[in-house]
Amino acid sequence: MQTTPYGLRTHIGILGRRNSGKSSLLNAITHQKISIVSEKAGTTTDPVQKRMELTQVGPVVFYDTAGLDDTGKLGQSRIQKTNRIIDRLDIAILVAVADQWGEFEERLIKKLESSDTPLIVAFNKADVALPDGKLTDWLIKHKLQWVKTIATEEKGINELRQLIINTALEKTSAPRSILGDLVTADDMVILVTPIDSEAPQGRLILPQVQVIRDLLDNNAGCIVVKENRLKNALNQLKVKPRMVITDSQAFKQVDADTPYEIPLTSFSILFARFKGDLQTFVNGVRTIETLRPSDKVLIAEACTHHPLEDDIGTVKIPRWLNQRIGGELRFTNKHGADFPDTIEELKEYKLVIHCGACNFSRRQMLNRIEKCKAAGVPITNYGITISYILDIFDRALRPFNII
Numbered sequence: 001m002q003t004t005p006y007g008l009r010t011h012i013g014i015l016g017r018r019n020s021g022k023s024s025l026l027n028a029i030t031h032q033k034i035s036i037v038s039e040k041a042g043t044t045t046d047p048v049q050k051r052m053e054l055t056q057v058g059p060v061v062f063y064d065t066a067g068l069d070d071t072g073k074l075g076q077s078r079i080q081k082t083n084r085i086i087d088r089l090d091i092a093i094l095v096a097v098a099d100q101w102g103e104f105e106e107r108l109i110k111k112l113e114s115s116d117t118p119l120i121v122a123f124n125k126a127d128v129a130l131p132d133g134k135l136t137d138w139l140i141k142h143k144l145q146w147v148k149t150i151a152t153e154e155k156g157i158n159e160l161r162q163l164i165i166n167t168a169l170e171k172t173s174a175p176r177s178i179l180g181d182l183v184t185a186d187d188m189v190i191l192v193t194p195i196d197s198e199a200p201q202g203r204l205i206l207p208q209v210q211v212i213r214d215l216l217d218n219n220a221g222c223i224v225v226k227e228n229r230l231k232n233a234l235n236q237l238k239v240k241p242r243m244v245i246t247d248s249q250a251f252k253q254v255d256a257d258t259p260y261e262i263p264l265t266s267f268s269i270l271f272a273r274f275k276g277d278l279q280t281f282v283n284g285v286r287t288i289e290t291l292r293p294s295d296k297v298l299i300a301e302a303c304t305h306h307p308l309e310d311d312i313g314t315v316k317i318p319r320w321l322n323q324r325i326g327g328e329l330r331f332t333n334k335h336g337a338d339f340p341d342t343i344e345e346l347k348e349y350k351l352v353i354h355c356g357a358c359n360f361s362r363r364q365m366l367n368r369i370e371k372c373k374a375a376g377v378p379i380t381n382y383g384i385t386i387s388y389i390l391d392i393f394d395r396a397l398r399p400f401n402i403i
């Protein structure tokens with residue numbers, strides 16, 4: 001069965017202190033026993049995920065997280081994992097027991113406010129304690145919505161679910177189109193996808209699949225070819241295609257084989273815009289001119305895969321960059337959720353180069369961009385970097401009117 005990829009789901013996290021009832025709340029919201037519930041504080045050690053369809057919202061993923069007040073060495077590693085989940089959230093639910101409210105909750109709210117993450121407060125164990133007037137005034141001042149719940153008895157859960165739905169519909173970014181402003185109905189687009197050792201067996205990779213679906217959503221059509229069949233395809237078409245979109249690794253050949261008047265870009269550049277911030281990435285790539293041997297460069301991929309022989313992130317981009325600057329840069333490769341946790345760690349790098357992040361939510365990628373900005377470290381992406389190194393930059397960015 002095909003399920004909606006993580007990057008296209010609304011990400012909802014359940015946060016709070018240990019033993020505030022986070023796991024019971026997730027079980028009550030989803031009507032399933034997903035998280036282990038125990039009176040013992042700290043039962044949830046690693047984040048638990050539940051994918052489901054939420055009425056009116058569509059595909060979502062819930063995260064039940066470890067308590068952010070955990071202690072000890074193990075506790076710190078759990079907190080680190082929870083913090084990484086926070087970076088990807090479209091909506092946060094802070095679970096609190098009213099008579100334990102304090103600096104911990106207010107610090108967490110400040111953190112969520114700083115990343116503009118919509119927040120709902122659930123006062124759980126409402127049979128034990130209720131928020132007093134001072135606390136509700138504070139919540140009103142901070143424009144926060146709250147609900148009272150007793151998760152173990154499924155009380156207040158319908159109200160909470162409705163608040164989640166309203167928040168998702170009002171405050172999270174509406175689904176965007178990858179190509180909606182670049183094509184019109186009946187346009188024909190050529191997609192170039194090399195089938196080399198990096199291509200997975202028997203299928204296309206997610207950015208390619210998502211672009212095909214997006215073209216169909218926009219009533220446009222496409223022809224999918226390998227790079228060595230592009231010339232034939234162009235010759236056979238009676239009308240010029242609206243544009244050619246290539247895997248970045250075939251940029252050089254596709255640039256040579258595509259007449260200049262036909263717009264050309266890459267899947268990765270489309271995703272730089274769809275998931276991230278194209279202008280920031282375009283500004284970031286110019287840092288390549290200032291790189292010197294021994295400078296540190298971070299290469300980050302949003303998914304984990306076994307590195308291949310001529311892997312783009314670990315082999316090709318480092319090789320091209322070293323050739324470009326005429327010396328050896330120091331590269332660090334990170335995968336999946338692994339990304340510098342602190343601004344200090346990020347500051348070690350002169351440049352961050354990120355993949356298209358097809359399996360991240362947009363908020364997750366934007367949070368990484370914000371982190372880099374806070375550290376004063378330029379960030380760019382794979383496709384933009386490759387087009388820059390191969391001197392196809394102006395052409396590859398032309399469809400977006402951005403230079």
Ligand code: SF4
Binds near residue numbers: 207
């Ligand atoms: S490396 Fe990045 S863009 Fe490529 S498939 Fe993985 S998440 Fe998607």
